[in-house]
Amino acid sequence: MAYLEIFGLGKRFSGVEVLKDVNITLEKGQILSLIGPSGEGKTTFLRCLNFLETPDCGILRLDGETLFDASRPGDRRADRHRRAFGLVFQAFHLFPQYTVLENVTLAPTLARMGRPRELREKAMELLKKVDMQEKANSYPHTLSGGQQQRAAIARALAMDPAVLCFDEPTSALDPLLTEEVLNVIRRLKEEGRTMIVVTHEMGFAREASDKVAFLSGGTVAEMGSPADIFLRPQTEALKRFLRQ
Amino acid sequence: MLREVLLSLLGGFVQSMQLFCYTLLGALPLGLVVAFGSMSAWRPLKGAVRGLVWVIRGTPLMLQLIVVYYGPGLLNKGFNLWGGGGVGRMSAAAAAFILNYACYFSEIYRGGIESIPRGQREAGQVLGMTRGQIFFRVQLKQVYKRILPPMGNEIITLVKDTCLARIIAIYELTYAGQAYIKSHGLIWPLLLTGVFYLLFSGLLSSLLRREEQRLSYFE
Numbered sequence: 001m002a003y004l005e006i007f008g009l010g011k012r013f014s015g016v017e018v019l020k021d022v023n024i025t026l027e028k029g030q031i032l033s034l035i036g037p038s039g040e041g042k043t044t045f046l047r048c049l050n051f052l053e054t055p056d057c058g059i060l061r062l063d064g065e066t067l068f069d070a071s072r073p074g075d076r077r078a079d080r081h082r083r084a085f086g087l088v089f090q091a092f093h094l095f096p097q098y099t100v101l102e103n104v105t106l107a108p109t110l111a112r113m114g115r116p117r118e119l120r121e122k123a124m125e126l127l128k129k130v131d132m133q134e135k136a137n138s139y140p141h142t143l144s145g146g147q148q149q150r151a152a153i154a155r156a157l158a159m160d161p162a163v164l165c166f167d168e169p170t171s172a173l174d175p176l177l178t179e180e181v182l183n184v185i186r187r188l189k190e191e192g193r194t195m196i197v198v199t200h201e202m203g204f205a206r207e208a209s210d211k212v213a214f215l216s217g218g219t220v221a222e223m224g225s226p227a228d229i230f231l232r233p234q235t236e237a238l239k240r241f242l243r244q
Numbered sequence: 245m246l247r248e249v250l251l252s253l254l255g256g257f258v259q260s261m262q263l264f265c266y267t268l269l270g271a272l273p274l275g276l277v278v279a280f281g282s283m284s285a286w287r288p289l290k291g292a293v294r295g296l297v298w299v300i301r302g303t304p305l306m307l308q309l310i311v312v313y314y315g316p317g318l319l320n321k322g323f324n325l326w327g328g329g330g331v332g333r334m335s336a337a338a339a340a341f342i343l344n345y346a347c348y349f350s351e352i353y354r355g356g357i358e359s360i361p362r363g364q365r366e367a368g369q370v371l372g373m374t375r376g377q378i379f380f381r382v383q384l385k386q387v388y389k390r391i392l393p394p395m396g397n398e399i400i401t402l403v404k405d406t407c408l409a410r411i412i413a414i415y416e417l418t419y420a421g422q423a424y425i426k427s428h429g430l431i432w433p434l435l436l437t438g439v440f441y442l443l444f445s446g447l448l449s450s451l452l453r454r455e456e457q458r459l460s461y462f463e
Contacts, residue, residue, distance in 0.1 A: 052366055087370040091363055093364060106381065106382075110381065139461060140462075156371070
């Protein structure tokens with residue numbers, strides 16, 4: 001039994017099927033990269049995992065426990081398991097009125113995860129991990145995009161999610177800043193964090209992930225090791241996508 | 245003479261200030277309630293609230309003042325909702341002003357709330373915050389910063405709108421000044437009221453500017 005198991009996930013928006021029958025499994029401590037053309041459901045999939053959208057059908061299981069089952073009526077508006085997942089957005093979405101440190105401590109403080117002092121110390125450790133400890137007292141608008149994204153990663157880590165998701169974390173960044181963010185993700189992998197990354201960085205997907213899923217037409221068209229996907233693509237759609 | 249005029253104008257100023265303060269105290273929170281009503285997902289409520297805002301914003305405040313003051317007694321003979329004398333008149337004026345300004349404020353609140361990017365709410369959601377926490381700890385300060393300039397406009401307009409209360413015989417500042425035209429044939433007391441208005445709105449402007457400056461540490 002895999003750590004994360006997703007069965008038959010589906011989602012429609014006003015009649016249009018955006019996701020259909022998505023099946024994905026992931027082992028603990030692994031990185032799954034989601035690749036595929038724009039507008040084929042990658043972001044919607046992450047939003048479903050994080051309950052920003054409620055899936056219309058499907059089952060979500062983490063570590064053997066069923067977090068969500070669309071056929072259970074109580075789960076339809078459930079977000080009680082939201083904390084199992086964390087999400088890092090393409091556009092960062094830091095809270096502008098708070099310093100970097102306050103951005104990291106806000107959610108754990110509100111969730112009463114510890115004393116203020118402990119939470120601050122833990123936040124400083126996380127900022128150190130993403131190489132942002134010197135910017136702890138800066139406000140977001142004074143930071144570069146790469147710095148903002150690293151702060152956002154620290155903020156997501158502060159809730160200690162079982163699975164951390166990234167929605168095109170580097171699409172808003174230039175190549176140099178992209179590298180510093182990808183390095184942080186590589187470091188988190190070394191620490192054994194389970195992650196799902198939607199990315200257009202094919203180099204990163206090939207070299208850093210344990211598993212790659214190709215989403216096309218709202219479903220997983222192909223899934224396998226990076227070597228399977230990049231060296232031995234089976235479907236026409238994937239071959240076409242990789243040629244671009 | 246100057247002393248007498250100043251004392252009389254000061255009396256009028258106190259009346260104007262009372263109405264000003266009651267209106268702000270009532271309309272600032274009520275406006276937020278109206279704003280949430282006009283954004284409600286429940287269509288009947290949303291429709292009713294937007295209808296109310298349309299009527300209030302689309303008719304003169306003076307008309308509303310007259311209706312609020314005389315209406316209850318005329319609709320129901322012998323019924324005195326507001327009580328007698330100065331207190332009754334001030335209560336009626338405050339009620340009309342609060343309703344009017346709450347509707348204007350509600351549109352400013354709504355604009356401010358809707359201008360906050362959706363990502364702020366979603367970032368709070370994925371961090372496990374409740375709706376209340378997201379509103380009070382994430383969105384409110386950003387809304388406050390954005391609505392401060394238009395709010396400042398309305399608040400300064402309110403200073404000058406208080407003179408409408410004379411229509412139901414509240415002895416406010418302009419009334420106090422104008423009285424000297426009739427009684428002594430003097431125009432300068434009326435002009436002097438202008439100085440009162442200018443000083444007070446100047447004070448408000450500088451307070452608002454200070455507040456904007458205080459919030460300039462974030463974008």
